[in-house]
Amino acid sequence: MAIWIGEAGGIRLGRPDSERVYTFVSPSDVDVGSKRFGFKDVASNLITGDQIWIRRVDDTGEPTSDLLDFVDASGWGDASQHSDGQWFVNADSVGGIRLFATWQAAINNSLDDAITLATPGSSYRVSYELIKSDDSFLAQTISWTLNTDRDVADFTSLGDSFKQQMGTLVSGSGELDCFFDTTWRGGAPNYTGEEESAIYLHRLALRQEIGAKFTGVFLLKRSDAVPIGTLIDRAEARQELFYTAECVITSVGTELVADQPIHSKVQFVTTGPIRLLFDYAGDYLIQEQTPGGKILQESGFGVLLEVPA
Numbered sequence: 001m002a003i004w005i006g007e008a009g010g011i012r013l014g015r016p017d018s019e020r021v022y023t024f025v026s027p028s029d030v031d032v033g034s035k036r037f038g039f040k041d042v043a044s045n046l047i048t049g050d051q052i053w054i055r056r057v058d059d060t061g062e063p064t065s066d067l068l069d070f071v072d073a074s075g076w077g078d079a080s081q082h083s084d085g086q087w088f089v090n091a092d093s094v095g096g097i098r099l100f101a102t103w104q105a106a107i108n109n110s111l112d113d114a115i116t117l118a119t120p121g122s123s124y125r126v127s128y129e130l131i132k133s134d135d136s137f138l139a140q141t142i143s144w145t146l147n148t149d150r151d152v153a154d155f156t157s158l159g160d161s162f163k164q165q166m167g168t169l170v171s172g173s174g175e176l177d178c179f180f181d182t183t184w185r186g187g188a189p190n191y192t193g194e195e196e197s198a199i200y201l202h203r204l205a206l207r208q209e210i211g212a213k214f215t216g217v218f219l220l221k222r223s224d225a226v227p228i229g230t231l232i233d234r235a236e237a238r239q240e241l242f243y244t245a246e247c248v249i250t251s252v253g254t255e256l257v258a259d260q261p262i263h264s265k266v267q268f269v270t271t272g273p274i275r276l277l278f279d280y281a282g283d284y285l286i287q288e289q290t291p292g293g294k295i296l297q298e299s300g301f302g303v304l305l306e307v308p309a
Contacts, residue, residue, distance in 0.1 A: 010222060011138045011176065013200075014215035015050075016246065018130035021210050022061055026123035030070050035114040036096045037070065040123070045207040046091040047200070049106055051131045055084035056124060066124070072116035075099065086131060087115060130210055135217055140179035140198050142263060146218050146243055148172045148274060172245060172270035174218075176201070180254055180262040198264045205252040205266070213271070218243040241278045245270040 023039040030037040046052065054071075055063050067081045076082055087099040088106035099115035100106040151168045178198045204211050221241035247268040254264045 009144075010141050010219045011144050012135040012217035012219065013138055014135040014217070015130060015132055016213055016215050017132045018210040018213070020061070020127040020129045022057065022125060022127050024123055025070055025120060025126050027119050027121075030117050030119055032117050032119055035111060035117050036098050037117060038095050038097060039126075039128070045209045045211060046089050046097065047203050047207065047211075048090045048109075049088065049103055050091075051086060051088050051103070052128045053084065053086045053131055054126055054128045057127050059125065061125075061127065063127075068126070070117055070120040071099065072118050075101075075115040090114075128210075135215070138176070138178055138198070138201075140181055140263075142177040142179065144174060144176045144218055146172065146174040146245075146274070170274070172274045174216075174247075174268055174270075176264075176266040176268070178264055178266070180264045198266075201249065201264065201266050202252050202254075205249045212249045214247055214249070214268075216243075216245055216247045216268070218245075239278055241276075243274060243276055245274045246272045 025037065026040055029040050054068060056066050056068050058064050063083065065083050067083055068085060069081060071081065071085060073079050073081045075087070076085060087101065088103050090098045090100065090106045090109045098106075098109065099117075100113060101115065105113040148170055149172070150170050152165050153168050154163065154165050156162075156164045178201070180198045180202075204214065219240060219242045221239075223240050247270050249266060249268050251267045252264060254262060256262050
């Protein structure tokens with residue numbers, strides 16, 4: 001019998017692509033001096049560090065070839081203006097947005113590093129959407145639960161002696177219990193300085209227009225964790241046992257006890273299949289032109305090239 005210790009588990013969060021949000025940009029919305037702008041008549045639900053894709057669109061919402069002239073040509077890698085672009089954002093509390101080339105620069109929010117803006121020639125329609133990023137550990141996880149329910153349909157016919165029922169659709173829900181902290185102070189393995197903190201879940205719950213959704217990887221066994229009293233080879237030890245599902249946050253609550261760490265409870269429901277997988281989670285097909293780039297990735301886990309020795 002294998003017994004898995006609790007600290008072998010945890011959760012990873014991924015930010016799925018969002019649906020497009022349509023709005024307008026006008027000359028009065030752009031402050032060239034402070035490199036800051038806002039979307040007209042839309043309360044921005046963007047979070048600092050988000051990577052977004054902005055496109056210029058026509059009245060029907062379709063992309064056009066007209067230029068995003070409120071972003072200076074230096075904002076693109078080829079120093080030429082285009083009709084769309086992808087940047088990281090720093091969003092303030094009143095909806096002001098600055099664009100940056102990297103995630104780190106967006107967090108630091110230095111005026112010198114911000115993308116230079118220009119006054120647009122007219123008011124026009126644009127769309128923006130979130131771009132999926134790699135999964136990150138939620139380092140402050142205390143516990144998580146994932147429940148599944150199957151609906152039952154009754155198809156008993158008149159004259160039957162016993163009730164006839166059949167299983168139909170499966171639904172899922174769950175809860176995360178995690179420490180609330182504005183900085184990472186946990187001990188997740190392979191820490192790279194980019195783990196999410198619980199405050200992100202609170203802000204995500206408020207971002208209903210283009211957020212609240214996340215890809216959950218609910219780890220029963222992390223890589224290199226082994227059951228007590230069991231001898232397994234190195235290849236099997238590297239495998240991870242986990243559930244994966246697309247989820248939507250429904251509520252977030254914070255509990256404060258004077259002599260205990262502040263922690264949050266996040267409730268969610270699933271929006272698609274719930275899969276139990278046992279596989280290598282960190283082996284990717286590497287692109288030679290860009291070191292560390294992944295050219296093929298499925299479900300956030302990558303493609304296994306060979307069974308490691």
